[in-house]
Amino acid sequence: MDKTYNQKIVEEKWYKFWEEKGFFKPEINPDGQPYTIILPPPNANAPLHFGHAMYVVEDILIRYHRMLGEATLWLPGSDHAGFETQVVFEKKLEKMGKSRFDYDRDTLYQMIWDFVQDNKGAMEGQLRRLGFSLDWSRMKFTLDPEIVKIVYKTFKKLFDDGLLYRAERLVNYCTTNGTSFSDLEVIYEERNDKFYYLKYPLADSKDYIIIATTRPETMLGDTAVAVNPEDKRYKHLISKKVRLPLTDREIPIIADDAIDTELGTGAEKVTPAHDPADFELGQKHHLDQISVINFDGTMAQNTGKYAGTTLKEARQAILEDLEAQGLVEKIADYSHRVAVCYKCGTPIQPLLKEQWFINIQDLAQKAVEVVKIGDIKIYPQNWETTYFHWLENIKDWNISRQIVWGIQIPAWHCQDCHEWTVTDGITPPRCDKCSSLNLEKDSDVFDTWFSSGQWPFATLQSTKEGDFEKFYPTSVIETMYDILLFWVARMVMLGIYTTNQVPFKNIVLHGKVLDPLGQKMSKSKGNVVNPMEIVDQYGADAARMALVYGTAFGHDQALSHPKLQAMRNFTNKLWNIGRFILMYYQNPEARASLVDKHITAVQSLSNSNDKVILEKLNQTSEAVTKALDAYRFHDAAEVLYEFIWHQFADKYIESAKDRRAEAQPILEYVFRTSLELLHPFMPFITEELWQKLPHKGDSIMINEWPRA
RNA sequence: GGGCACUUAGCUCAGUGGUAGAGCGCUGCAUUCACAUUGCAGAUGUCGGGGGUUCAAGUCCCUCAGUGCCCACCA
Numbered sequence: 001m002d003k004t005y006n007q008k009i010v011e012e013k014w015y016k017f018w019e020e021k022g023f024f025k026p027e028i029n030p031d032g033q034p035y036t037i038i039l040p041p042p043n044a045n046a047p048l049h050f051g052h053a054m055y056v057v058e059d060i061l062i063r064y065h066r067m068l069g070e071a072t073l074w075l076p077g078s079d080h081a082g083f084e085t086q087v088v089f090e091k092k093l094e095k096m097g098k099s100r101f102d103y104d105r106d107t108l109y110q111m112i113w114d115f116v117q118d119n120k121g122a123m124e125g126q127l128r129r130l131g132f133s134l135d136w137s138r139m140k141f142t143l144d145p146e147i148v149k150i151v152y153k154t155f156k157k158l159f160d161d162g163l164l165y166r167a168e169r170l171v172n173y174c175t176t177n178g179t180s181f182s183d184l185e186v187i188y189e190e191r192n193d194k195f196y197y198l199k200y201p202l203a204d205s206k207d208y209i210i211i212a213t214t215r216p217e218t219m220l221g222d223t224a225v226a227v228n229p230e231d232k233r234y235k236h237l238i239s240k241k242v243r244l245p246l247t248d249r250e251i252p253i254i255a256d257d258a259i260d261t262e263l264g265t266g267a268e269k270v271t272p273a274h275d276p277a278d279f280e281l282g283q284k285h286h287l288d289q290i291s292v293i294n295f296d297g298t299m300a301q302n303t304g305k306y307a308g309t310t311l312k313e314a315r316q317a318i319l320e321d322l323e324a325q326g327l328v329e330k331i332a333d334y335s336h337r338v339a340v341c342y343k344c345g346t347p348i349q350p351l352l353k354e355q356w357f358i359n360i361q362d363l364a365q366k367a368v369e370v371v372k373i374g375d376i377k378i379y380p381q382n383w384e385t386t387y388f389h390w391l392e393n394i395k396d397w398n399i400s401r402q403i404v405w406g407i408q409i410p411a412w413h414c415q416d417c418h419e420w421t422v423t424d425g426i427t428p429p430r431c432d433k434c435s436s437l438n439l440e441k442d443s444d445v446f447d448t449w450f451s452s453g454q455w456p457f458a459t460l461q462s463t464k465e466g467d468f469e470k471f472y473p474t475s476v477i478e479t480m481y482d483i484l485l486f487w488v489a490r491m492v493m494l495g496i497y498t499t500n501q502v503p504f505k506n507i508v509l510h511g512k513v514l515d516p517l518g519q520k521m522s523k524s525k526g527n528v529v530n531p532m533e534i535v536d537q538y539g540a541d542a543a544r545m546a547l548v549y550g551t552a553f554g555h556d557q558a559l560s561h562p563k564l565q566a567m568r569n570f571t572n573k574l575w576n577i578g579r580f581i582l583m584y585y586q587n588p589e590a591r592a593s594l595v596d597k598h599i600t601a602v603q604s605l606s607n608s609n610d611k612v613i614l615e616k617l618n619q620t621s622e623a624v625t626k627a628l629d630a631y632r633f634h635d636a637a638e639v640l641y642e643f644i645w646h647q648f649a650d651k652y653i654e655s656a657k658d659r660r661a662e663a664q665p666i667l668e669y670v671f672r673t674s675l676e677l678l679h680p681f682m683p684f685i686t687e688e689l690w691q692k693l694p695h696k697g698d699s700i701m702i703n704e705w706p707r708a
Numbered sequence: 709g710g711g712c713a714c715u716u717a718g719c720u721c722a723g724u725g726g727u728a729g730a731g732c733g734c735u736g737c738a739u740u741c742a743c744a745u746u747g748c749a750g751a752u753g754u755c756g757g758g759g760g761u762u763c764a765a766g767u768c769c770c771u772c773a774g775u776g777c778c779c780a781c782c783a
Binding site: 001003004183184188195211212213214215226258259260263264267268269270271275276277278336337339380382383385386389390393481482484485512518549550551552554555556557558560561562563565566567568569570571572573575576577578579580581582583632634635638641642649650653654657 | 724
């Protein structure tokens with residue numbers, strides 16, 4: 001046996017062996033109960049970062065359950081990641097001095113397609129090197145035709161069931177990226193702005209009412225002024241009208257409880273077309289919605305002399321014009337939170353736009369119920385609160401995106417009767433309503449999360465015949481907690497809606513992996529770590545073990561080189577335990593028959609050291625099994641590390657040196673069993689050593705799990 | 709405004725009511741022995757502050773302080 005452990009050669013050798021033997025496929029345990037995890041499909045727009053290596057906990061579960069004899073399926077895939085990918089690709093274009101506007105839709109789509117194919121290949125290589133026992137024969141991509149077909153079907157079902165509606169609503173629009181976003185994709189930034197106090201003259205007197213606003217340029221779209229009904233200052237003005245400055249319109253003064261008497265002057269301008277709260281006020285009080293801002297961030301045609309100017313220019317001009325009429329009372333400093341695009345930081349414009357919305361209330365209610373009654377369990381449990389809170393306050397979901405990269409929505413607008421025809425993908429010959437041939441396809445694509453929200457059933461319905469029936473509902477969905485709402489909650493809703501079953505029985509959430517200084521890894525900071533670097537340096541086994549050891553599962557952790565080093569040392573310790581035990585044999589090849597003899601030896605112990613180590617081994621096996629069943633990976637890892645190093649190596653092996661012949665069967669038995677227990681965590685070195693020890697069977701990874 | 713975590717040894721963190729733990733670091737000793745990517749021995753903690761429950765609290769409850777994150781979003 002080599003004096004030092006060569007992880008690189010060993011890792012390559014065994015991964016190839018496992019894959020060629022078909023051990024990653026569920027068919028290896030044909031009679032076992034199904035156990036399924038769908039890998040959260042990584043975005044196909046970049047190589048994996050070290051955080052993705054946290055998926056090791058899925059491999060641990062999969063390898064553990066495979067050893068329990070279950071028909072275990074871990075299904076890989078990748079996500080086209082619509083908007084995210086388009087942004088990444090546009091940056092690439094930018095570097096080449098181009099932009100997306102230089103290409104037509106089809107060309108751009110094809111270019112992004114090719115770009116994504118390259119990335120997918122790189123990503124698969126990374127997942128393999130981490131030792132992930134994924135069933136590659138069932139790999140899926142969110143844009144595979146058979147997946148797209150299923151997504152279309154779901155869309156049509158929603159349409160037919162009346163859960164889908166086309167509505168002109170305020171959407172979160174980024175004028176830089178030219179698309180709308182769901183509420184979850186908007187972030188808020190604290191900004192120092194101005195609060196403008198403007199005088200609005202009353203229609204029937206020389207008096208005026210002063211309103212305060214942060215966005216004077218939207219005043220051209222005002223359709224009311226609102227005050228609190230209890231506000232003594234304004235009670236007498238309710239139902240009167242004001243003349244809206246710079247326009248020829250008169251707008252009413254309305255009363256609503258929502259108005260805060262403390263803020264500004266207690267009187268608010270109401271702009272239903274450009275503010276979400278005002279939109280609701282407008283609906284309630286039946287106000288007109290007047291849009292004065294275009295989708296490119298300029299002022300609309302109906303704003304007269306301001307038309308075509310940018311918002312900034314318009315604000316300036318409007319303030320000057322108001323000033324000239326003496327209508328600016330004062331300008332104060334004001335710090336408040338502004339909605340901005342999570343990608344580029346441009347302030348989000350709430351704009352009226354027709355979009356597809358899913359009426360989500362009933363789906364959300366069912367998603368709450370299945371967790372409340374325990375059909376789905378969440379680990380760590382404290383995330384239930386977040387999950388419930390979001391679903392119980394959810395708003396309808398805008399699933400239209402104005403980008404190219406994605407699944408185009410299968411809906412056609414009739415140019416004659418203006419009704420929509422929805423199909424499950426095929427181009428309809430004529431309008432469903434009026435039979436007109438004059439149809440135009442919606443140019444929008446789906447929100448990525450609409451398709452990835454169908455991932456568990458979409459994958460299994462399109463892999464192999466019978467897969468869906470056998471492997472759905474899946475056992476566990478495991479992902480980082482940051483996409484619990486984006487993705488997991490939506491999978492629950494769409495899964496139940498489409499299949500009448502939960503998509504998975506357990507939600508398991510891991511924490512974030514930070515850089516060595518505890519900072520969030522991000523491309524802009526340049527502190528993103530490639531997992532392959534770590535694997536090269538310490539070995540895949542050490543990298544895997546370091547991620548689960550020492551931090552409570554579910555908590556954030558900093559990438560720790562000392563910990564990686566400690567785990568590399570642990571692999572070295574394992575290697576040397578193996579060397580010590582195997583040194584006993586002259587001929588290491590002919591020992592398979594010894595296994596039975598060893599088991600007999602283990603059953604008739606007299607030496608107290610033997611008894612103690614066997615007892616401790618049983619305790620370890622029990623503790624590891626219990627920890628894995630409870631998703632407490634850190635407990636399992638710690639128990640194994642402590643037992644193997646400090647009980648077995650430091651104590652038992654030392655004590656066995658002067659009674660070697662007698663102890664040899666115990667040494668082998670305990671070590672072999674330890675390797676089996678450790679295998680889900682450190683698959684490569686455990687396989688390498690297990691193969692060298694007397695053993696039965698083809699591979700440690702399909703060996704029976706050693707129960708206490 | 710609401711929610712969730714966290715605060716334990718110099719650092720990073722475990723600790724699921726019963727005499728304070730790990731990894732790294734530190735001190736001393738050992739070494740042609742499976743392993744220096746080692747072994748043995750050792751030092752280091754009013755477990756954020758205060759109060760309560762209990763025979764017993766790092767652990768349960770209340771409260772205060774600090775840190776991080778999430779949700780909602782007030783013109």
